[in-house]
Each structure stands twice: as C-alpha cells, then as structure tokens.
Amino acid sequence: MAANLRDEQLFPREFVRNDGLTLNIYQASIGDVGCVVWDAALVLAKYLESADFLNGRLLQDKTVLELGAGTGCLGIIAATFGAKVCITDLESCLPLMQINIRENEEQITGQIEAQILDWNSHEKLTFRPDYILISDCIYYSESVKPLVDTINRLSEPHTIVLCSYEERTSGNKPELQRHFYELIEKTFHVTEIPQNNQDDFYHSSDIHIMKFTKKT
Numbered sequence: 001m002a003a004n005l006r007d008e009q010l011f012p013r014e015f016v017r018n019d020g021l022t023l024n025i026y027q028a029s030i031g032d033v034g035c036v037v038w039d040a041a042l043v044l045a046k047y048l049e050s051a052d053f054l055n056g057r058l059l060q061d062k063t064v065l066e067l068g069a070g071t072g073c074l075g076i077i078a079a080t081f082g083a084k085v086c087i088t089d090l091e092s093c094l095p096l097m098q099i100n101i102r103e104n105e106e107q108i109t110g111q112i113e114a115q116i117l118d119w120n121s122h123e124k125l126t127f128r129p130d131y132i133l134i135s136d137c138i139y140y141s142e143s144v145k146p147l148v149d150t151i152n153r154l155s156e157p158h159t160i161v162l163c164s165y166e167e168r169t170s171g172n173k174p175e176l177q178r179h180f181y182e183l184i185e186k187t188f189h190v191t192e193i194p195q196n197n198q199d200d201f202y203h204s205s206d207i208h209i210m211k212f213t214k215k216t
C-alpha cells in the first residue's frame with residue numbers, strides 16, 4: 001500500500017455497534033489485502049458485543065493486541081469499549097491504521113496506538129495482552145509458522161487469543177489451515193466459539209472464531 005494515501009483513494013465502511021454508536025472505517029481502493037475490512041473481522045468484532053463479552057463491557061480496561069490488523073477495524077472497535085489496544089501490521093498498513101484511529105477518535109473511550117509488527121521480526125513488545133485478536137491472517141504458506149511463533153511469543157499464560165478466519169477450499173488454503181492448527185495445538189488449547197454464541201446476523205457457517213489458551 002502506498003505510504004501516502006490520498007483522500008480520493010479512501011472510501012468508508014460504516015460499522016454500527018448494537019447500541020447505535022457508529023464508526024467509519026476507511027478502506028483504500030489501491031493496495032494489498034490489508035486495505036479492506038474482511039468479513040471475518042466483522043464477525044469477530046460483532047462477537048465482541050455478544051453476551052460472552054457482556055455486550056462489550058468485559059473489554060473495559062483490558063489490554064488487547066491485534067495482529068495483522070489491516071485497517072485496524074477490529075482493534076478500534078475494542079477501543080470503543082474502553083480497552084487499551086495496540087493494533088499492529090506491516091509498515092505499509094500503518095498510514096491506514098493511523099487514519100482510522102484519527103477518524104474514530106471521538107468514539108474511542110479506551111486507548112489505542114498503531115505499531116509496526118512483522119511476524120518475521122521476533123520483536124518483543126512491552127505490552128502484556130489480556131486478549132490477542134486476529135482475523136483472516138491464515139492465507140499464505142510462508143507466514144503460517146512466523147504467525148504461530150508470534151502468537152506464542154506475545155501470549156502470557158492468561159492471554160485469550162481469538163482468531164477468526166474464513167474457511168477457503170481453493171488451492172493450498174485447506175493445507176495452510178491444517179498446518180496452522182498442527183502448530184498452534186502444540187502449545188495452546190483450541191476451542192471453537194459456537195455460532196449460537198455469536199451475533200444473530202454477523203455469523204456464517206464458513207467463518208470460524210477459534211479461541212486459544214496456553215497449555216500449562
């Protein structure tokens with residue numbers, strides 16, 4: 001994605017919380033996969049408003065780290081529920097994440113910052129997350145192990161990882177997903193959030209929300 005995004009390249013996607021609070025998440029017409037909001041992000045964002053999260057209130061004062069945030073949509077929504085959030089992605093996504101933080105700052109009641117975090121960088125963060133959020137990040141083979149290593153490195157024993165993805169059947173996608181689970185199950189307990197616990201409208205049989213907790 002070009003570092004200098006121009007206004008005419010941006011178009012908003014409205015996200016309306018169940019209580020009516022409205023966010024405008026800007027997407028870019030030119031760029032890589034991180035420049036649009038993916039459906040798996042919307043499904044997970046809406047799950048953050050579910051009864052499992054006390055309609056979002058559970059996020060108040062929690063620390064939330066988002067990996068591969070793209071537009072930052074998911075993390076920004078967590079920050080509107082009072083969470084202390086760090087949204088991360090490759091350097092090329094930083095300008096769009098910063099635009100979206102700025103455009104929605106009036107709705108943010110918690111704290112939020114955008115940072116560069118490349119899964120290949122082995123970087124440590126001084127951020128101890130209660131939650132790690134990931135949506136639609138299992139999509140190319142070279143990234144599967146670095147992504148799992150990053151989740152491992154940045155998780156605390158108490159961290160809950162929520163990972164949503166759209167199940168794809170084309171090409172090597174089933175193999176990628178299988179490999180991801182093979183690696184993640186070495187160090188995490190893995191459970192799936194039932195569709196009954198998800199949003200009444202924003203759920204789909206081919207979009208999964210998985211929960212990982214560290215094995216002790």
Ligand SMILES: C[S@@+](CC[C@H](N)C(=O)[O-])C[C@H]1O[C@@H](n2cnc3c(N)ncnc32)[C@H](O)[C@@H]1O
Nearest residue numbers: 033034037038041068069070090118119135136
């Ligand atoms: C399909 S997009 C999903 C974006 C966003 N999570 C969503 O669901 O709308 C995948 C994201 O992973 C990011 N990504 C890919 N490789 C990465 C890496 N090595 N380190 C950090 N982020 C990476 C991309 O830049 C992109 O934003």
